[in-house]
Amino acid sequence: MTERERTRTKADIRRWRRYLAAERAEAAVYRDLASRREGQDRDILLALAEAEGRHEQHWVDLLGDDIGAPLRTDLRTRLLGWLARSFGSVFVLALAQRAEARSPYEKDADATDAMAADERIHGEVVRGLAIRGRLRISGTFRAAVFGANDGLVSNLALVLGVGATGVPPATVLFTGIAGLLAGALSMGAGEYVSVRSQLELIDAAKPDPTARAVLPNLDVDANELALVYRARGMDPDAAEAHASDVLATLHLEADPAATDASEDVDTIGTAWGAAISSFFFFASGAVIPVLPYLFGATGLTAVVVASVLVGLALLATGTVVGLLSGASPLKRALRQLAIGFGAAAATYLLGLAFGTTIG
Structure with a gap:
């Protein structure tokens, strides 16, 4: 028995058991993802699961008789496993990439250097797998996210700005609907022209x-x-x-x-796909600020309800962007919220100023 084993503490045992639970859960995630893939992707994911199994054995050996009953892993890893079993999508790979990047093994004396190196390399392997999925959806995804975000921000700013001038609620409602239709058509047309032009440039370069x-x-x-x-x-x-x-x-x-x-055309998508995606996602975002007025809310109540609904939607779009980009979902969500509310607040204050002047 080594000196480390003789001086183990209850805190050490608890930490090792948490590591063991996490390794078992991560291996299960990779096996679940592999069951939904074929060819090289499947082989890579199974190899990752096998590597996690080696790490699992390290903690089993270290714990010895103190291994105890299996622990439930943390909420994040359980969520990752549920997503892998339910969807097996690029979102799961993006989350797994972040999980590997946050491995504590480099700073833990009880983990080997090889285990720490494995976790770092696993992050790069998962990043490579996730990139393929990101590239497949990048064209339509870009149009969808930009469309929804623009719809949320621009129509909230429009509705609040017009409403702050003191015009009747019906005017605010129809202004919001007009902004929805005009913005959705403009976004769809703009995306069609943009993607079509890009594809033509690529074709000319072949x-x-x-x-x-x-x-x-x-x-x-x-x-x-x-x-x-x-x-x-x-x-x-x-x-x-x-x-x-x-x-x-x-x-x-x-x-x-x-x-x-020349870029891979598949990463750009089709002009019609981008246009239709932009139209509907802009409309889905732009309708949210109008909902309170559609249901008869007026004045400050409508402003607060519209702002809360748009804020929740901005947090959701920011989280999705963060997950797919491998960045912090919380930071991306708060950034989206700050930008959206900043634009809306500016137009609301301008509306108040114009309303006071006109009055």
Whole structure:
């Protein structure tokens, strides 16, 4: 028995048992996620579960006869497990990435250096898996989040600003509805034009596939094919060498510079997808500030109810952004709330000023 084992304290045993419960829960999360994946992703997740099993065994050996009954792990890890079993989505991977990054093993003398290193690398592995999901939804997700956030903030600011001037509640209601429709149509049209233009730029940057047919007719001595590769970013010597190889085999290879210059279209999404997503998410956000007026609320009551509803929605969108970006959900949620309420407060004060002046 080592000196550490002879001097173990009740606090040590409690901490080790918490670590053991966490390792078992995290391994279960990875196995649940693996059961919903195929191919390489499944193999990677199972390998992560196996690594967590090695960490689990470390704490089992250290605890010995003090292992006791299995503990329930913390609420965060239990939530992670429930999400993995229920959805198996990119949100779970984003949460798992943050969990691995917060591992306490680097500062715990009872954890080995290898375990601390494993946790750090696990975070990068999960980050890589999460990136694939983030890229798949990035185009539509960007339009959806921006649309909902813009709808919440702009229509709350519009409703509060107009309401503060002292106009009748019906005027505020119809102003909010007009703002909803105008903003949703504008967002949808803007996203369509933006994404469509981006896709056209990417398409224009792709090599012309018909150029390969003329390769046999090129003057080998002049070797103008090298100009193509220089235009794509290669230095002159590398361009000459690559062009010579291509002409020797009469095969136009894919150039790394050309690949890097054009984004994967799948990460952008479709123009119609972005437009429709923006329209409906803007509308879903913009309708929230109008709800109190739709149900007959007026004056300060309508202002307070609208602000509370929008505040909760801003916290929700900020949390989602934080989770998917791997950042702190709380910080992102509070940032969204501060920006939204700041804009609304400014227009409300302007409305009060105009209302006083007009009155």
